[in-house]
Every structure is written in structure tokens, then in C-alpha cells.
Amino acid sequence: MTRRNLTVLFLVAIVSLVCFRRAERNPFARFLAHALQKVETEALNPVSSQDLFDGAMEGMVEQLDEYSGYINAKDAAEFEADLTQEFGGVGVLIRLEPAGEAPGARQVLTVINPPLFGTPAQKVGIEVRDQILEINGLPTSEMTMRDVLHTMRGPVGEPVALLVNRDGFDQPRTFDVVREVINVPSVVGSRPHPDGSWKFALEQDPRIAHLRILNFGEKTSEEFAEAMQSVHEQGFAAVVIDLRDNPGGLLDAAVEISDLFLPADREIVSIRGRGDKPRRQYIATGDGPYPGIPLVVMVNHYSASASEILAACLQDNQRAIIVGQRSWGKGTIQHVIPIQAGKALLKLTAARYVRPNGANIHRAKDAREEDAWGVMPKPEMTIRLTEREMALLRNWRQQQDIVITERSSPPTPESYAGEPPEPALAEPADSQLELAIETLQQILDGRRMPGSQE
Template sequence: MPRRNLRLMIALTLFCLVCATRASRHGQVLVFAMRQIQERALEPVGEQELFAGALEGMMGRLDPYSVYIPPKLLSDFEETLTQEFGGVGLEILLDPETGELTVASPLPDTPAQRAGVRSGDKILKIDGESTKGMSLEDARDRMRGAPGDPVTLTVLHPHEEEPVDIRIVRDVIKVGTVWGDRRNENGVWNYMLEDHPGLAYVRISSFSEETAHELQQVIRRLLDQEGMKALILDLRNNPGGLLEAAIEICDLFVASGQIVSTRDRDGRVRSIFHASQSGTLPQFPMVVLINQLSASASEIVAACLQDHRRAAVVGQRSFGKGTVQEIIRLERPDGVLKLTTASYWRP
């Protein structure tokens, strides 16, 4: 080996050792502190709880969107990304007059719809437990569960006097993120506005893994089968979601040019995303609605379509969340880090 290469290897090794020593010193102090707390604190505390507290403390030193997600919250977090969970497939609400747990709509082709649950049904009991005074969150949690596990709902159908027990076997429920103006009786969204022939209304509730595919299918059907001439795309109250989903949606409407770019903490361009002509939808008039709660991926879509003069943007000033978060998975079962790693920039 040439002497010059050998000197370089020695220098790199020494540098790595110095870094490792520094890192291990802080690691050793952290372990020491945890041990002292476990052994000497007046109130006993477990190692996992201390570990979670340390991670929460470190993430708390960063921006508001960088967080530690512990194992007990991980399944809920993953549901927001995939929009899938084990359940029966009901949209529920509390009757504003009576406070009763009420079915707003059974989702199409779900266990609840197949079992005969109807819009307007009052859910009196869940597995024999009264729903009187039960919160929506508690009711949802009780109806969710592992696919294949049964749950029995005691419901009172509209215009009937006697409640009935309906046994439902839970399944994987895929929650659509592309909504319409109103639901038909069978639970399917209707996107065409009744008093405005040719005008479609589509609302995106969040940006998940399937959102772009859902949107493309809906618009293709509206164009080919329902005579859509113009589109209202509603992003109000949409908190965002996956950057990839926002890029894919922009690519549906823009045939070429830059969609968005990201930069690291030093201001260097990290990634540039461009539109491609393949799969671009036909041209039609389009308006995007936003408000003060339209954030992140919603702002990327609105800015891209505005800058490319593809759509008019109407509403209120958006939230202003111009950062990108990455999901860093820790060793099981220690949860994940949601870490801000870049900022995004409009075309």
C-alpha cells in the first residue's frame, strides 16, 4: 500500500476514534443518569419510561414538527399514513339534539354495510355495553379491532320501535381520502354539484399512500362518464401528509416543469421533483380552495398549480408549514422519530 494512502487511513481512523469517544461520553453520562434515577428516585420509574422521556426531551429541543412517537401511539400514527385499520366501516356522529350515537353512513362494501347497518341507525350498545354518554373516540376504539374478530352492535333502525343485534366481523377498512359533495344512499360519494351541471367538487382530506391513485380514478370517471367540464379541488382543513402523494397529484395536472424542490439546513438543494407528460389529465378549468388550516402537502399542491397557471387558488392565507419530515424507525419496540430534515420550495 502506498505510504500516502496509509497515512490517510491512520488519520481517518484517529478522527473516527475521537468522534466515537465524544459520542460515547455523552452516551455514558445518559446511561449513568438513567441508572441513578432508577435506583434513587423517590417515585419508581421504569427504564422504558425514562428512555421515552429522554427521546421526547431531545426532540423537544427541535422544531414543533419533530416528535418521538412511542410504541403505544405507533399504530395510530401508521393509520394516518396508510388510512387502513381493522374495524367495521362506519362513519358515526353524536345526534346534536339527543346526544345519541348515530350512524352517519356505512362505508361502501364494508362489513357494517354488508351486515345491514343503515344511515340514521342509533347505536344503543357495543358488545352489550350502553353507548349512553360514550364519546365518539371511545365508540370508535370499541368498534375497531383485529380483522376477523366479531363485534355486536345493538341498533335501532329509523322508524322502527324495537332494536336489533347485528353481529359484524371486523375487516381491514381502507378509508378514502378523496371525498365528494354528498353521499348517495349506498354510501358512494357523488362529486357532481346538483345545481351546476358539469361542475365537480372533490375534497382531499389528507395525503396518504393511495390518495393520488384515488384522485386519478375519480377524475377519469367524472370526465368519461359524468360529463365533468370544470373542477373545484378543496384542500381546506387538510393538514398535509406524504410529500410523495403531493408530488404525484401535481403530476396529474402539470405536464412539465418543476413541481417542488427541497433544501437541507445549509440551504443546499437536496432534491428537485419534475412533472412528466405521461399520465397527465386533460386540461379543464380548475379552482383550488385553501384556508388557514391548509398545510404542508396541501400548500405544495396549491403553490405548484398556481405557479404553473394550472388553477386559480381561492380562500385564505394557508398555514405556512414549509418543512419536510422523515420517519426514522428505531429498533423494535422503541417507536419512531418524525424528524424535520429539509425545507421545501415552490417552483
């Protein structure tokens, strides 16, 4: 008997065993096992057992809410890397860019940020604007970004061969890069220093620190606590916590950051399960180290999940003023359940969270603008940006976040043998940040009470 058939029989046996134990409560499990067996033995075009399993799982989760999902074995490692904030890689920020302006121009994998000092890519001399033509002999022109990440990342200590083209090269050269653990920061400041650390002071007012939380991973609360310690030691008088475009992440990270700013016994968030049954209430563990520092929290339409937990907590406890525009409205919690011996993951919505004032955050599919959902600034603190304005700010911010090191100086027209680099983007107006600064200045000058939403 082939290994494939043995695998199918094993799957059917397992499903059948589960069905037998649960048949009185859910006969559909037995029906599923029967269907799996029929497809395997009678389908005209044979399909692998793995594909059948993946298809069955994807079909099941499609019947659930939009945030539940099945993460197959191929994508599970990347998903977990996003949460752990580390992976085996080479340390380059890359994207697929069109090779020309003509419609249908081929895509070129381009390094868009100088590798940070000490990363594998920096050690071997990879530079900004390098074009990676092949990864381990595979042409990148035929890859999606998903393919690129799967090929570039891998076990620590293993080499990756990158065929690189660069202005000034007579022909492409191969760089052998050995993968190392790459740590992905989730808390950054206003501007990067050459050594990769961050400047927190805002140029508009050096009394105010600007902390941007990009997502909520396993290391985020530790990173944020370290940043706040630096803010405290440098004598900043107020802080802008920028959650714009933050898609969320781990609940615990949002809770731990909230705890830094609250008096003892204040509610952070509460969790409710099926049937709206209370599951858990998160309470401030003690007087946080920063209970009085003036705060503004910035949110926009793409601030979601853990971002909304932090923003709602600080708003309801009158510890921060919210500036920006209404947040996304994702108020559900997903449990990540390993399946298939841990190779794949089931992301299952199992609870919802409620903000300290008892209001709902989750935006249902049929929700109206006048319904309660998301985190909303007061009208005088609301500035709505268009999609184009937000895109301009993102692009400018990405350019500003480029870290310039001694080994990787900013490109100049003279350094290019071919086409000159794109000119630096002009700084777009950030009216939301300007309002945040103005609000904190009013507090520091005694013209507004800290935490006041009026």
C-alpha cells in the first residue's frame, strides 16, 4: 500500500473515531469522514490528502466570521514570525517594483532600505536599490512577495545565494548570505539615528516624545517599556502614542502597555465569550510608573484590534486624549490553535472584548455610522484624511525611516551609473499630528486639563 493511501486511511480513521465519539451530538462529523473517503477512492482526478484537508478546513472557516481562518502549513511559519517578531532571514527590506513605466512591465525585487548594521545582508555588502534577480537560483521575476518571503526566510545558519544587479556592476554578482535571527522592532520613534536607535523628540516641540507602535507582538510591551524609560530619563514632558495603521496583534501586549499609565484597580478591558458570558476582566496591577504624564493617542481608520484596546482603555480612564479619526472596529479575539501536529493553525474567533465604559467596539457587517463601534475622537479632535492623504503620509514616513549608516550612505545622483534615484518626497502635511502636538502644548502651558476630552 502506498504511503499516500496509508495517510488517507489514517485521516479517515481519526475522523471516524472522532465521529463515533461525537455522533450523538454531531452526526455531520461522520458524514465528513464518509465524504473524505469517497473523494479519495472515486474522484476522477485524484487530489492529494493534504489538499483535501486544506480544502475542507478552508470551507469550514468560510462559514464563520471574517476574522476566523485556516493557516496552512506553508503559511504558518510566516504567521508565527509576525507574532514572535523574529525569523531566520538576511535582514533586508524589499519589494517588487516594475522595471519600467510601460503597462505589464516585469517586476524587479528591489532593496528599498539600507540593511541595518550587523545584519547578514549588511555584512556581505548588500545596498539600498540593489536588484535581487535570483534567490537560490530561482528567478524573482516570476515570484510573488509571498514566494519571495518563503524562499528568503528559513533555518538559521543556512546560506542563501542572492544574484544581485547594481548600477556600476558589469554583470550581476552572487552574494552568499548566511541566515541569522532577524528581530523586527514594533516600537519606533520619530526619526532613526545612524546606529539604528530612534530619536523620540518631535522637531515641532522637543518637549514632546513621539512613539509609534507598528503592531502588537510578543516583544512589543517590553520594547515600549524601554522606550518610555528612555523618554523619562531624557526628561520629556508629554508623549504622543501613534497607533495609526496599526492592525493589532496580541491582547496581552496592549494590556501590559495600558498598565503603565493607570492607577491601581482601573479596568483595562473585559472579555466575553459565547452567549455574552463574562470570561475575564483585566485590571491595572498597581500604580503604573507614568500615571501623570500627558498623553495623546492617535488612531485612524486602519487602527484595529489591540490598538483599539489600548486607545479605548486610555480614553475611558481619562488618561489620554484621542486624536485622528474613527478606528477600524475589530472587537473580537481569535485563539490560534495548532492542528495537524502543529504544522498548520486554526485561527478561531472565540470571544469579544468590551471597553471599560461597557461600550461595544466590534463593527458588525451591517453596522451603521451612528452605531457604537470602534474608538472615536471627540468632534473637535477628529480630522479625517482621504485615502490619498494617508498614502502620501505612509510613503513619506517610509522614506524618513531609512536608516543611514557609515556603510550605507544616502544615494546621490553621482553614485548611479544609470538612472538617478527618485527625488526625496516633500513632507506632506500631517494635520492629525499637528493637532496632537497643539493639544499637548495646551496641556503643558496650562490651557487644558490632561486627559480631558472637552
